[in-house]
Amino acid sequence: MEQNIHIPNTFGLPATADRYIVVRSEAELLSLLGSGLLVQGPCLIVGGGSNIVFANHFCGTVVHIENKGIRLLGPASEAGGLLVEAAAGEVWDGFVNHCIDNRWHGAENLVAIPGTVGASPVQNVGAYGVEAKDIIHSVKAYEIATGRERVFTNAECEFAYRNSIFKQRLKDRYIVWSVTFRLRRDFAPNLGYKAVAEALAAAGVAHPTARQLADTIAALRWSKLPRPEEMGSAGSFFKNPIVSADHYQRLKQEYPDIAAFAAEGGYKLAAGWMIEKTGWKGRSLGRCGVYERQALVLVNRGGCTGEEVAALARAVTEEVQARFGVALEKEAIII
Ligand SMILES: Cc1cc2nc3c(=O)[nH]c(=O)nc-3n(C[C@H](O)[C@H](O)[C@H](O)COP(=O)(O)OP(=O)(O)OC[C@H]3O[C@@H](n4cnc5c(N)ncnc54)[C@H](O)[C@@H]3O)c2cc1C
Incomplete structure (x- = not known):
């Protein structure tokens, strides 16, 4: 057990806790759960710290999950399907690349x-037309209160846009230990995302391999997002809000170029577009800024603190509310 250690986080914020415990094996996890320590006070599970903004010292125990292992379990029930299990502590990008290498x-x-396999079901990570929910078969987790193991089926995870049961009803109640994915032997590229199809077409690639598709997407991603090793951030700080059809029509009259698309419950608005309209894109408050290439992202301009992130998030949210009557919701978790 290490005390008052700096907790790794991609925003590069000074982050400390009363206790910081790294768990690498199931035996260590079961011993920790059996000790009762995690029910004696607040507890926070972390993977890569790429979706958490540490605005305060955490008065409790931070548990960093670092178990490793990826294995092919065997065929899935449907023809050509495969079940692959990955430990929660595996780096997500390493897992994706391992899958590509193994076809x-x-x-x-x-x-x-960025981040780990264990966090992927928590916020149902998504990008370029695919969400974790599309490939997750089941999630093995341990209940913090009882130490009991439970396997959640895909349906039981209650996945939604950047959301799941682990962020809602069961928030902070389970430790995800491994995730089983339903993958395929055959490769059918998902080119539904316009920018991906355009980038491949521009490169003259009509039938991409899995590696070409992944490389194209990685290049697109880093043309718009700051690499954590170069500039601190938590990725998209805000979610794209969904408003009613009436609300959207009113906004559309005033702003004919508003970026939006039909979604369940109304219209999903591009939060980045609204933030840009308020004039915040590229500006800073203290040492925290709105990234110049993507207004959804708040960045560390150097030496930024969690309080500065929270202050900028508040200022941006208030201006979007005042101008568009839309309440921005945070995608990142503020501690
Ligand atoms: C540059 C950048 C780009 C990004 N791009 C995207 C993107 O395209 N799409 C996207 O969806 N996200 C994106 N993110 C956000 C982030 O990568 C994801 O949310 C990722 O899943 C977080 O993983 P993590 O291991 O760092 O989780 P952490 O930040 O450590 O934790 C996030 C949440 O998950 C919980 N958690 C973590 N591990 C476990 C576990 N084993 N058991 C139970 N709970 C756990 C934590 O308690 C916390 O609530 C981006 C972030 C950055 C910095």
Whole structure:
């Protein structure tokens, strides 16, 4: 057990906790759960710290999951399907690349997302037309209160846009230990995302291999997002909000170029577009800024603190609310 250690996080914020415990094996996990320590006070599970903004010292125990292992379990029930299990502590991008190298297909569009396998079902990570829910078969997790193991089926995870049961009803109640993915032997590229199809067409690639598709997506991603090793961030800080059809029509009259598309419950608006309209894109408050190439992303301009991130997030949210009557919801978790 290490005390007051700096907790790794991609925003590069000074992050500390009363206790910081790294768990690498199931035996270590069961011993920790059996000790009762995690029910004696607040506890936070972390993977890569790429979706958490540490605005305060965490008065409790941070548990960093670092178990490793990826294995092919065997065929899935449908023809050509495969079940692949990955430990929660595996780096997500390493897992995706391992799958590509082994010709286990379906995860290519999710390449280069920072973080771990264990966090992928928590917020149902998604990018370039694919979400984790599309390839997750089941999730093995341990209940913190009882130490009991439970396997959640895909349906039981209650996946939604950047959301799941682990972020809602069962928030902070389970430790994800491994995730089983349903992949495919055959490769059917998902080119539904316009920018991906355009980039491949521009490169003269009509029938991409899995590797070409992943490389194209990684290049697109890093043309718009800051690489964590170069500039601190938590990726998209805000979610794209869904508003009613009435609300959308009113906004459309005032802003004919508003970026939006039909979604369940109304219209999903591009939060980045709204933030840009408020004039915040590229600006900073203290040492925290709105990234110049993608207004959804808040970045560390150097030496930024969690309080500065929270202050900028508040200022942006208030201006979007005042101008568009839309409440921005955070995608990142503020501690
Ligand atoms: C540059 C950049 C780009 C990004 N792009 C995307 C993107 O395209 N799409 C996308 O969806 N996200 C994106 N993200 C956000 C982030 O990568 C994902 O949310 C990722 O899944 C977080 O993984 P993590 O291991 O770092 O989780 P953490 O930040 O450590 O934790 C996130 C949440 O998951 C919980 N958690 C983590 N591990 C476990 C576990 N084993 N058991 C239970 N709970 C756990 C934590 O308690 C916390 O609530 C991006 C982030 C960055 C910095």
